[in-house]
Amino acid sequence: MSDTVMDKGFFAPKGGSKIMEWLFTTDHKRIGMLYLWAILIFFSVGVCLGLALRLELFAPGPTIMTQQAFNAIFTLHGVVMIFLVVIPSIPAAFGNIFLPLQLGAEDVAFPRLNMFSFWLYIVGGGIALTSLFTAGGAPDTGWTFYVPFSSISTTNVSVAVLGVFVLGFSSILTGLNFIVTIHRMRAEGMTWLRMPLFPWALYATAWIQVLATPILSITVLLIAIERLLGMGIFDPARGGDPLLYQHLFWIYSHPAVYIMILPAMGVISDIIPVFCRKPIFGYKTIIGSSLAIAFAGSLVWAHHMFVSGMSDTAVMVFSFLTFIVAVPSAVKVFNWLSTMYKGSIRPEPPLIFALGFIFLFAMGGITGLVLGSAGTDMHVHDTYFVVGHFHFVIFGGTGMGLFASMHYWFPKIYGRMYNKRIATWSAIIIIAGINGLYFPMYLLGLAGMPRRYYDYLPQYTDLHQLSTYGSWITAMGLVLMFWNLWHGRKHGRVVGKNPWGAATLEWTLPSPPPTHNFDEDPIVTHGPYHYDGLIPEEDAVNESEGDK
Amino acid sequence: MSEHPKDYLGAKMGMWLFLFTEILLFGGLFVLYAVTLQRYPAEFHEASKMLDTTMGTINTIVLITSSLFAALAVTALQKADIKKAKIFLILTIILAGVFLVNKYFEWGAKIGHGIYPGSPDIADWAPGKQAFFALYYTMTGLHGIHIVIGMAVLGWIYWLIEKEKCTPDYFIVLENGGLYWHLVDLIWIYLFPLYYLIA
Amino acid sequence: MHTTDTIKDTEHHGPSYTLFVIIWAILLVLTGVTVYAAEIDLGFLNVVMALSIATIKASLVTFIFMHLKYENLTFKIMVLMAFAILSIFIGLTFFDTAYRVAV
Structure with a gap:
């Protein structure tokens, strides 16, 4: 491939206004890129808010902000990160770009609905952010919007939940689109059991999106009508029950964490075999575990409510059910490790991120058992232990999954390679930073530090400071990583179609892929991890660089 | 939908998935209803008596009939009988309107008697009875919104048939619109006994 | 009208007026x-x-008006799943509310 004239693929202007052709595009790859950029922008906002929270907690007492600002910022950090970043992250960005490519399809099933989902996402995000600057100011309820506080808070909760409603709708439509795409748009020969594990993970995720998200929609609608019309649905004096709010909220929001983690698990399942030059171990088991997680994840929501005053029977039942989810999650981890066993391992950056995922996810997953067990949960409920657990799983898991996808598919999207040495270092810094940032939280939680507190007793100071230092290391790693990718977009070394030697269909296309995807409909004759005859182009590059 | 999706089954599958989200949307409210009924059976019994069963029954018949016409409209279009399809569609929409008018009078009468959430007249009622009406207004209200949306969608489809964008060869839009309308009927089939008949 | 026949070859034509x-x-x-x-x-x-x-x-309504009877197995399984999930949501909630110590 010539170095000077590069085919721009789907980036190539179609003539006419450049802004319009991007904003109103129905090309799944462009929509995916729009999502990716929007998500990364919201992500940097969320990171800044998180850094501000850590800075406030650097010392006891007021440090840089007021109590009300602290409440608003942790609410906003949660809303932005959960609804605008993590839930759409991998499915909406990389799912959109690569699902049709991996299936051998020309687009998703409903391209215009896809554009509509993106617009709902932007509008929903806009509404959520509007709540900050309009009547009453930024919501201070926490991202969970628990009643009764959310129905009486004088801050602008109504507008914020309306934003969440719209975002939920966007998520539902993406899931719907993916289910139909996977059922109806697979290329000839792409049987269900020849699909890569990323589409499988998206399939399981999409079902949760379709079946669980409407419960969130109705829940936040109820808050809005509670505030606007005073229905009294959660007011005990009028026959309501505030605990039912928590039930409804977690009926969605627990499965939602599987919306967040399953696509990341799919990416990791696709990355590990490529860099071990070995078919995935237990392909069908991983599919089964994805579906099992999606289903079992719908049975466990009330483990968020062990100390809420619900019945002891429910505490026992939900605690028991919670442990079921651990089984398929562990199955995946063991399968990844077994895939690596005796593999011919290439320590390229995507694999480093994937290994970071496994380590950090295991740290978060195992502490999840402490929380799932009702007895121990009583001790650490609503402490920093929960904050640590959640961030290990979601930032350490989904976040690393997102970064792994970015490094894995970067050469496919841009046809260039970032600086791999810097990428590896940024991965190591981020992994170290995450441990520094969140591990002290486990200790803080065990020592009794409650979450969402503005102030704390002096004995917690050391651990809080350690955590804040960790946040700085993480931030530095992120800056390094994003700068490296940004730079690589335009100045990276030009690469061929298949630098990693992967066997899924997207790597048979030019990089960047052309607008119409496949020149002729592909016919699939083998599975997604069939590496015979595929030699990673990067091997030669690494070797010649090693000679220098 | 001016450009024809190539995939008839895919379009229908998408519609069914959307219907699932509607079922689950109401599902959240059914969770609330089930729990509250179990907690206050006597109060629900008493409150249910205050609803007008005759009105409810009439509306049930109206909606079931409207659903019938929607189904007939699809069959008519499939049989290439465009004129009949349009008449059936109009009848569907008219009956939807009748349902709403009926509902308007029903709600109006209740509100006129001071029976609505937050009303001072019911503030000293037993909590269970208040909860019954809070749920009644929320669920029938949300259902009513769906009726309005359904009327708009069916009206739009009528226009598509008029413009020959929905034809005997390409009737998926009408079929999907019909599916939506049947779902609205389906939800009412449950709302009716749960509110009017547990007295 | 041929009610009995229509049920068989509804793949393409849908049920008849009479059946409805x-x-x-x-x-x-x-x-x-x-x-x-x-x-x-x-x-x-x-x-x-x-x-x-x-x-x-x-x-x-579901099987006839909405033609589910004439759809393929995938559709039927999907519908079953949606209702199963809804009943799980309602059912499991009762582990709490039905066993609550008197309020």
């Missing part, structure tokens, strides 16, 4: 039955009865 009208008549009869049954005091069984009849009606 018959189903509509059954739905109206069931509505009458459920209204009448509500007059008899059976205690909690009233709710069970009302919901059972509603479910029969709902099945008729």
Whole structure:
């Protein structure tokens, strides 16, 4: 491939206004890129808010902000990160770009609905952010919007939940689109059991999106009508029950964490075999575990409510059910490790991120058992232990999954390679930073530090400071990583179609892929991890660089 | 939908998935209803008596009939009988309107008697009875919104048939619109006994 | 009208007018039955009865009016799954509310 004239693929202007052709595009790859950029922008906002929270907690007492600002910022950090970043992250960005490519399809099933989902996402995000600057100011309820506080808070909760409603709708439509795409748009020969594990993970995720998200929609609608019309649905004096709010909220929001983690698990399942030059171990088991997680994840929501005053029977039942989810999650981890066993391992950056995922996810997953067990949960409920657990799983898991996808598919999207040495270092810094940032939280939680507190007793100071230092290391790693990718977009070394030697269909296309995807409909004759005859182009590059 | 999706089954599958989200949307409210009924059976019994069963029954018949016409409209279009399809569609929409008018009078009468959430007249009622009406207004209200949306969608489809964008060869839009309308009927089939008949 | 035939070759044509009208008549009869049954005091069984009849009606609407009967197995499994998940959500909630110590 010539170095000077590069085919721009789907980036190539179609003539006419450049802004319009991007904003109103129905090309799944462009929509995916729009999502990716929007998500990364919201992500940097969320990171800044998180850094501000850590800075406030650097010392006891007021440090840089007021109590009300602290409440608003942790609410906003949660809303932005959960609804605008993590839930759409991998499915909406990389799912959109690569699902049709991996299936051998020309687009998703409903391209215009896809554009509509993106617009709902932007509008929903806009509404959520509007709540900050309009009547009453930024919501201070926490991202969970628990009643009764959310129905009486004088801050602008109504507008914020309306934003969440719209975002939920966007998520539902993406899931719907993916289910139909996977059922109806697979290329000839792409049987269900020849699909890569990323589409499988998206399939399981999409079902949760379709079946669980409407419960969130109705829940936040109820808050809005509670505030606007005073229905009294959660007011005990009028026959309501505030605990039912928590039930409804977690009926969605627990499965939602599987919306967040399953696509990341799919990416990791696709990355590990490529860099071990070995078919995935237990392909069908991983599919089964994805579906099992999606289903079992719908049975466990009330483990968020062990100390809420619900019945002891429910505490026992939900605690028991919670442990079921651990089984398929562990199955995946063991399968990844077994895939690596005796593999011919290439320590390229995507694999480093994937290994970071496994380590950090295991740290978060195992502490999840402490929380799932009702007895121990009583001790650490609503402490920093929960904050640590959640961030290990979601930032350490989904976040690393997102970064792994970015490094894995970067050469496919841009046809260039970032600086791999810097990428590896940024991965190591981020992994170290995450441990520094969140591990002290486990200790803080065990020592009794409650979450969402503005102030704390002096004995917690050391651990809080350690955590804040960790946040700085993480931030530095992120800056390094994003700068490296940004730079690589335009100045990276030009690469061929298949630098990693992967066997899924997207790597048979030019990089960047052309607008119409496949020149002729592909016919699939083998599975997604069939590496015979595929030699990673990067091997030669690494070797010649090693000679220098 | 001016450009024809190539995939008839895919379009229908998408519609069914959307219907699932509607079922689950109401599902959240059914969770609330089930729990509250179990907690206050006597109060629900008493409150249910205050609803007008005759009105409810009439509306049930109206909606079931409207659903019938929607189904007939699809069959008519499939049989290439465009004129009949349009008449059936109009009848569907008219009956939807009748349902709403009926509902308007029903709600109006209740509100006129001071029976609505937050009303001072019911503030000293037993909590269970208040909860019954809070749920009644929320669920029938949300259902009513769906009726309005359904009327708009069916009206739009009528226009598509008029413009020959929905034809005997390409009737998926009408079929999907019909599916939506049947779902609205389906939800009412449950709302009716749960509110009017547990007295 | 050829009611019996239509059920077989509905793959392409959908059910006939007649079948729809018959189903509509059954739905109206069931509505009458459920209204009448509500007059008899059976205690909690009233709710069970009302919901059972509603479910029969709902099945008729789903299978005939909505053509589910004529769709392929995938559709049927999907519909079953949606209702199964909803019943799980309602059912599991009762592990809390039904066993709560008196409020």
